[in-house]
Amino acid sequence: MERSKSLLLFLALVKISSCCLDPPSSYRFTGAVCRLTYPAAVVLNEKTTEVIQAAFQNAKYPSVEGERSIGFGTVQYGFHNLEIHNLSIGKSEFELKENEGIGISISNVSAVFKGTINYGYGSWLLSLKQSVDFEVESQIDLVINPKLYCGKGKVAADTSDCYLTFHKLKLLLQGDREPGWLKRMFTDIITFTVKLVVKSQICKEINNVANILADFVQEQAEQFLGDGSIGVDISVISSPIIKSNYIESYHKGLVTFNNVTSDLSTSVFNPSQLTENRMLYFWISDGLLDPMMGAAHHDGRFIHNISGTELIDLFQTELSSARPELLSKWLSSEGPMLKARSVSVPHLWTTTEGTSVRAVAGVELLLDRQDVPVLYFETDVTVVVKASYAEKNLILNGTAERISIAKVSTSEGTTEMGDSLKVYLQEAVEKIGIPKVISYLEPHLTALMDEQGLYLFDIINPEVLSQDGYVIVQLDFGFPQHLLVEFLKKTLD
Template identity: 45%
Template sequence: MGLGTFGILLVLIHASAACEFGPFPYSTTGIACRMTKPAALLLNQETARVIQAAFRNAKFPNITGERSMRLLGKVAYGLSNIQVNDLSIEQSEVELKENDAIHITIKNVTAVFKGTLTYGYAGAWFLQLFHSVDFEIESSIDLQINIKLMCQKDQVAADASDCYLSFHKLTLRLQGDKEPGWLKQLFTDFISFTLKLVLKSEVCNEINFLAQVLANFVHDLAANFVQDEDIRLDISLASDPLIKANYLESHHKGLVLYKNYSDAFSDSVFSPSLLAESRMLYFWLSEHILNSLASAAFLDKRLGLTITGEKLKVTSSGVVPSLLHILGKRVKICLNTVFFSVRASFFLSRYSLGHLLLNDVFKTLLYKFSGFQNDPSIRNFLQTMISVVGIPEVISRIEPALTSLMNSKGLHLFEIRNPEIITRKGYVIVQLDFSFPNHLLLDFLEKRL
């Protein structure tokens, strides 16, 4: 197959795997995620581990070749059992090229390749048996990788096929070689040229494979994080991922999926201008998505709360005891039949060492009651109960419940710093800084490779 035909096939494969979006993709965005350059620089510190894994897991094929020499006839050789030892990386740099790719430069990768060299001569007047000798090749290499982000099968995919290797040093050492010096020079020239081609092919293929595996791993991690039993979010892409000079951004549908509950959404107010660039990580959540989650949780019977006993009789203001004394049984009957909804604004105070704390200062409290329009005493009673007893009780239940849920998703493995939840009309923004746990990547590489 010619290179031209192969290139056409690649284009067709990418075209067939691409996603289709409507003329206004932001209108269906329920969740947006922005990772800024400081986060990219932090994650780049782990690039060395990925590159080392790429070198060690690359499958180097046996290399064979021959060359015609005067008097000697043909000199044939073969390299086998090629392995990588003593691998180190001096420096890694990352740059976000706007509307193009994530450009990663790996400087001064030093490695020693070991294996077995088999060689022999086939002349017109004689045939000499092949000899085998162990060899070592010391190398110093720079890598340049351009990672493009795209949509494939409705999720973010990484393409790292744009990969280049530059060799600054490639020195061949033959162990126990008794042949004349010209033979070593001959093999140095041949093997160096051939090995460069093989290294570029195999290492770049492995890097591209790892990039795709990591992209799938992040997607699976996110999908697991937004699912709990029968309730989950559809994180299919609503538009192509963005690469800007200062951030990476992806937009997701975020529709709630729960049994027979159906959700639709086409009037999102999202715009990239709503998110800043000063923090490491941003999440934009549509109010519609949050309301749908609450509805699904209600249908799943997760939002029921019964307040009884002393919590109904004692408040700091003393209003409730007097009302209970005056209203008597009537209040008990009304409390059994009243339906009301409460909406409270509060923000995340701290999530550290696997524990969630909610701020206990409420900016707004809105009540909607069914009935009692003409009975201010009962309305005041219910408002007092909600403010003094209900909301603190809800917080005391939400904190451990959300803490347990987030820890079960592995969030406690990250060091999250200064998280904030900002509420606006129609949406919520979560912004935070974080530290990346080194062992998480190591565990991933050990399990997947």
């Protein structure tokens, strides 16, 4: 019976990991959420024309051949090498349609299509075949109603609800604006065919571009969250929600390291935790942040050595506790080096007071050309951290909540200096060690984010809000042109 229960649970988890759930069912498996509000959609819509231009220019227009009976004869035609020139777009408007999709209207798309037509006319009176260059002058309005869904773990777009209205479609054969009777006779036929081909290919290419864009954005997000051997799976677990004033997507937020993936099935997410006052919201669960800390520990990232003048300057900090004479002697010796590392997996949790991190660090002081430390101790520290981001730099404010000193040993014996050393070390950890760690983490994490291109974004008044079991990052932004350029390059390659 127990094996049967285990098997059923395993199958249920497999089903959850491979299928898309309805949003309410997905909440407890949600590690990260992105909410994009209406003002943000306005900014993104300003770039829509460039994406639509890419769709028009990148579309592949097939050769078309056909024939049609007219009067006492048959018109045969075929056009080839269709290309687009002189493309311009008027304006773009959009609407968020609650529980349906997105309505996009592109007006006044002007373009000239150029190519070659082979045509012929045959009857008992006349037989004629000819090949000429042609141009089609067009003015089009475009309406697209994309629907977003969960496809293979990514946000996918269905733009099959796509309409083109031709306000102008004029066929010119060899630039002839006053064609003869034969050209006029089948111009309408060819014009009608051009309409069908252009509509089919443009709508097909827009669907292609939309899905490339969705993949591109998710790939950029995964690259931003991961680093080296540490990755984050942000596959979507349900179809995005569309309201009249925001779009919201739900992601796994699972940390991967050395082929091991974290588990998250107790998320506390609820849509009511997010507001609609800012342009962009990121909701991040402790279930994502805590395993990320663990992965960084196992990857050896919490190790730091201090020596030379940096070490000497570090201990110039005024403390209320007297520094033991033996410690002063060691610091003034030749080539002292302080090594600090995490000796157990750190634990992270978030409350309204901030993000708490508990870690046990091992600290050893070594002198030049000695393998055995003259001082070793471990400190169990809990720090409450509040984060902010300003002037393209991460700012961390840490407050010690709990500090204990253990496993103190010296080259002079474990009892040498006794309690006075523990008292000094405890104050040194609080007033020297924690600020030093934070001063190291701030530029390191800022540089890490900059490597992923964060500094190129126009981020406006970002806020980091700590809540019980999760963190909310909310901000306004200006869309970075470089990201669009990179996307368009990828699309056109």
